[in-house]
Amino acid sequence: MDSSKIKQYLYGNISTVFWFSFLSLGGAVYSLYYSNIGYMPDLDFQSAITFLAVASITATLLVILFMVSLIIPGVFWVETWANDSKFKRCWEKKDGSKYFLRVVGWFVIPLLFWIGVVTVIISEKPIYLPAFFIFLILFGWILNKKSQLTGKEFVTEYGRFFFTSIGCAFLAFFPIYIVSILTFSGVETTKGNSIFVGFIVAIAIGFINLLAIMKRKSQNGLIYYSVLGLTAFFILFSSFEMFHRIPERVMEIYKFGAIKNASVIFKSEACLPLKMQGVIQSFEAEAPCKVSELTILSRLGEEFYIEKDKIRIAINKSDVISWAVGKPDA
Known part of the structure; x- marks a missing residue:
């Protein structure tokens, strides 16, 4: 088939194609939910169109929410700080590409640091908090010696790094929480028990966040991050076999x-x-x-x-x- 004719048809009937795709997504939600419960209601045309439109919008928003939340820690780290940081020579090459292992250190270690702080606070064991602050001061002292920045520049940049790492830890709460809940749920899947599956999923999502950080400035962020977010979403939902939760959630929201x-x-x-x-x-x-x-x-x-x-x-x-x-x- 001539591809030019296909493009001509799509461009000439863009509203028809949009509504067909839009209602098809709603139909997928409808079919998945009702096939899961083994029942099919009798709907009149107007009710069916209304349901399909609402289901399509809501399901799309839910999927986008998961896509964004699963990769937002890495995107936040690189887009709000790392790309213009005065420390970036520690992980960035002259051609703009990044050293993967160095990125791992600069992104993962601060994240684990703040998770450790929160864990100590929640467990009500403040005796361990001074160790974290000593580590923070020691790390700052070592970095200051190697950064070749003036005192004011270093304090400013270290402060940016400090608050960026806190922001990443905060944004990482949702993916860590959802994976933890599913991991320790005890649910058996065809891929194995939930602890084994959760461990693999956690590594995969962490790796995808690192790939988000590795994006070159020349790459289209919308496309690049969308692909990574969709990949993370698919890995999470397919691993725990919970795609049915999207249509269920749509039904729950609107009762x-x-x-x-x-x-x-x-x-x-x-x-x-x-x-x-x-x-x-x-x-x-x-x-x-x-x-x-x-x-x-x-x-x-x-x-x-x-x-x-x-x-x-x-x-x-x-x-x-x-x-x-x-x-x-x-």
């Missing part, structure tokens, strides 16, 4: 489904089928019944699809009086 710890009040007509299916044990004749601590898997379309004690059942929306989220007795 379309995946609503846990919910309570629903049903009309009397629905109480007998609920009892016969084992969802409730008893009910008063001709009176509404309340079912608590259930999961509303879906409330789109004409039915509520609910789960209670591993029993899943679809109930007409017309038989639902009201529903709420939260602890029943709170």
Whole structure:
């Protein structure tokens, strides 16, 4: 097929291509979630378009959020300080490229330093804090001897380095937190136990942050960082087999489904089928019944699809009086 004709068609129908891609992403979210729960609601055209548009926007934002947060420590370090630092001759070659191992030292060691400080503070063992401050002063003294900067220049640059390293440690909180939670969750994957997988993922994400730092100034940052962020996102989600969490989170945000710890009040007509299916044990004749601590898997379309004690059942929306989220007795 002639590539020029394809480009001509795409440029001439850019709005159509955009909306097709946009709604296709929403359709992927829709299909992934409902195939996961084994149910497909009946939606009218207007409701379907609205859902697909909302799902597409939200899923895109969630993916971008993860992409950015997983590589932001490295991007922040290189873009806010390292590229114009007066210390950069310590890790940068004359042609603008960087020494990988030196970058590792300048980026990773300060990060581990501040993580150590936070760990000591949280563990309430201040006796170890002086050791960190002694290390900080000693490192500054050695750096001052080798930097060949004047006193004022050195203090300014060392201060920038100090606050940049704190910023990197702060920005590294999310990737460290999410990987730690998944690592110690005890979840078994097809790739092995969570501790083994988490260890590999942590190394991979750290390496990707180092690649972000290694970017040359001549490279397009948007493309370069987007590729690295998408790679980090794919490694994290594929390793822990949690791609289903994106559509679930979309459903949770807008209360379309995946609503846990919910309570629903049903009309009397629905109480007998609920009892016969084992969802409730008893009910008063001709009176509404309340079912608590259930999961509303879906409330789109004409039915509520609910789960209670591993029993899943679809109930007409017309038989639902009201529903709420939260602890029943709170």
